[in-house]
Amino acid sequence: MYHPRELYPSLGTGYRLGPPQPVSDSSFPPALAEGYRYPDLDTTKLDCFLSGIEAAPRTLAAPPPLPPLPPALGTEPSPPAPEALHSLPGVSLSLENQELWKEFNSVGTEMIITKAGRRMFPACRVSVSGLDPEARYLFLLDVVPVDGARYRWQGRRWEPSGKAEPRLPDRVYIHPDSPATGAHWMRQPVSFHRVKLTNSTLDPHGHLILHSMHKYQPRVHLVRAAQLCSQHWGGVASFRFPETMFISVTAYQNPRITQLKIAANPFAKGFRENGRNCKRWAPFIHSLIHVTNPYLPPMYAPGGPCDSTLGGDVRESDPEQAPAPREAVPTPAPPCGGSSAEAYLLHPAAFHGAPSHLPTRNPSFPQVPDSGRPAPYSAAFLELQSGPGGSGYPAAAPPAPFASHFLQGGPLPLPYPGPGAYLDMGSKPMY
DNA sequence: TCGTCTAACACCTTTGAACCGT
DNA sequence: AACGGTTCAAAGGTGTTAGACG
Numbered sequence: 001m002y003h004p005r006e007l008y009p010s011l012g013t014g015y016r017l018g019p020p021q022p023v024s025d026s027s028f029p030p031a032l033a034e035g036y037r038y039p040d041l042d043t044t045k046l047d048c049f050l051s052g053i054e055a056a057p058r059t060l061a062a063p064p065p066l067p068p069l070p071p072a073l074g075t076e077p078s079p080p081a082p083e084a085l086h087s088l089p090g091v092s093l094s095l096e097n098q099e100l101w102k103e104f105n106s107v108g109t110e111m112i113i114t115k116a117g118r119r120m121f122p123a124c125r126v127s128v129s130g131l132d133p134e135a136r137y138l139f140l141l142d143v144v145p146v147d148g149a150r151y152r153w154q155g156r157r158w159e160p161s162g163k164a165e166p167r168l169p170d171r172v173y174i175h176p177d178s179p180a181t182g183a184h185w186m187r188q189p190v191s192f193h194r195v196k197l198t199n200s201t202l203d204p205h206g207h208l209i210l211h212s213m214h215k216y217q218p219r220v221h222l223v224r225a226a227q228l229c230s231q232h233w234g235g236v237a238s239f240r241f242p243e244t245m246f247i248s249v250t251a252y253q254n255p256r257i258t259q260l261k262i263a264a265n266p267f268a269k270g271f272r273e274n275g276r277n278c279k280r281w282a283p284f285i286h287s288l289i290h291v292t293n294p295y296l297p298p299m300y301a302p303g304g305p306c307d308s309t310l311g312g313d314v315r316e317s318d319p320e321q322a323p324a325p326r327e328a329v330p331t332p333a334p335p336c337g338g339s340s341a342e343a344y345l346l347h348p349a350a351f352h353g354a355p356s357h358l359p360t361r362n363p364s365f366p367q368v369p370d371s372g373r374p375a376p377y378s379a380a381f382l383e384l385q386s387g388p389g390g391s392g393y394p395a396a397a398p399p400a401p402f403a404s405h406f407l408q409g410g411p412l413p414l415p416y417p418g419p420g421a422y423l424d425m426g427s428k429p430m431y
Numbered sequence: 432t433c434g435t436c437t438a439a440c441a442c443c444t445t446t447g448a449a450c451c452g453t
Numbered sequence: 454a455a456c457g458g459t460t461c462a463a464a465g466g467t468g469t470t471a472g473a474c475g
Contacts, residue, residue: 112467114436114438115436115437115438118466119466119467121466121467199436212435212436213435249435250435250437251435251468251469252468261467262467262468265466265468266444266445266466266467267442267443267444267445267465267466267467267468268442268443268466268467268468269443269444269467270441270442270443270444270467270468271442271443271467271468271469
């Protein structure tokens with residue numbers, strides 16, 4: 001994974017993605033644009049996506065008051081239904097590993113954050129439906145503060161303890177497969193297990209930066225896009241799942257969370273029975289696996305359509321209890337688009353201006369024929385085409401400018417992070 | 432003294448290259 | 454030569470622990 005600043009050091013540290021600039025193309029109906037607003041979420045980070053459809057830039061209204069805090073994470077009532085911002089009619093998202101998330105949420109999910117970056121567990125894994133199989137989409141994930149409080153573990157529960165730290169630079173993780181066709185995204189669950197969280201405000205790797213002891217919630221964004229670098233968009237849908245709320249920590253506070261992590265995370269197998277510290281957790285873990293946990297999150301057969309969408313949180317326990325792979329893939333899987341994306345992440349510079357030796361792009365996601373660009377990630381602009389179906393407005397509508405306000409202060413051509421990377425959306429005061 | 436954070440550590444899974452057989 | 458399966462080592466992810474820090 002990399003960061004635009006690494007990719008374009010010449011831009012200096014002052015380079016950042018900024019708020020939208022005034023848009024000359026104001027043909028999009030303001031009333032319709034208003035419908036794209038997500039009333040309950042802090043959508044400022046997506047303004048670069050959304051502003052393209054607004055008739056004119058405007059000052060964002062103050063966000064509505066946040067819901068009251070629950071007395072403790074572990075005592076929350078059943079979470080409400082997932083909320084979504086929809087400008088992609090018919091598109092729906094479901095949390096694949098919802099039961100696992102609910103189990104953690106019932107205790108009070110904690111996520112370790114480290115200087116080097118730590119993966120989320122459970123990871124956000126979603127299934128999407130209602131996409132246009134032929135159209136291409138970007139999948140994004142970000143993590144936003146839930147409230148303005150800092151938390152402290154009081155031995156038995158989390159309690160607010162003061163005001164939150166100033167908000168850190170907003171970053172967005174781009175799924176490595178992006179952009180991919182709707183058929184690709186709907187073929188199997190989309191996993192964000194590679195997302196890493198850090199508490200390093202100077203993190204050079206582009207991980208999502210969080211404050212410790214703060215409450216956060218992941219959000220998943222779906223953007224209809226003709227290709228990764230595009231000027232025009234074709235609709236946005238944002239989703240969040242209440243059960244995915246968590247508190248960031250540098251060390252686990254609630255022992256029950258530790259137990260759950262060890263029981264559910266394959267990488268922590270060494271701390272189960274027969275492993276280190278087995279005596280400490282074995283009784284609980286054994287009961288958790290064999291008694292109190294009749295369900296298991298779906299496991300996926302290896303060698304699926306695309307590795308980058310699989311993996312993540314797979315509870316290892318009774319193979320007998322493990323359900324069959326959620327969805328068999330009847331036809332041979334296409335080559336994974338993630339391979340080239342991964343290569344891009346490892347050596348992004350090689351993809352810019354070096355077309356002759358670029359890795360082969362996934363044939364499922366052919367380049368736009370008339371793009372005239374040597375490589376999928378070498379384009380200077382993000383082009384999100386408006387079109388029928390997804391966006392809810394006539395295909396004939398003039399395309400809305402998109403990427404022109406993605407970046408602020410950077411020279412052209414505009415660098416745009418490749419898939420699997422992060423967007424630095426700048427920093428906005430929250431409180 | 433307390434709460435928080437960091438780095439080293441051992442154990443584990445994942446990944447990919449090398450090798451072999453068909 | 455191409456393909457598929459197996460093996461192995463390296464890379465990376467995990468929680469624990471001790472100690473540093475404010």
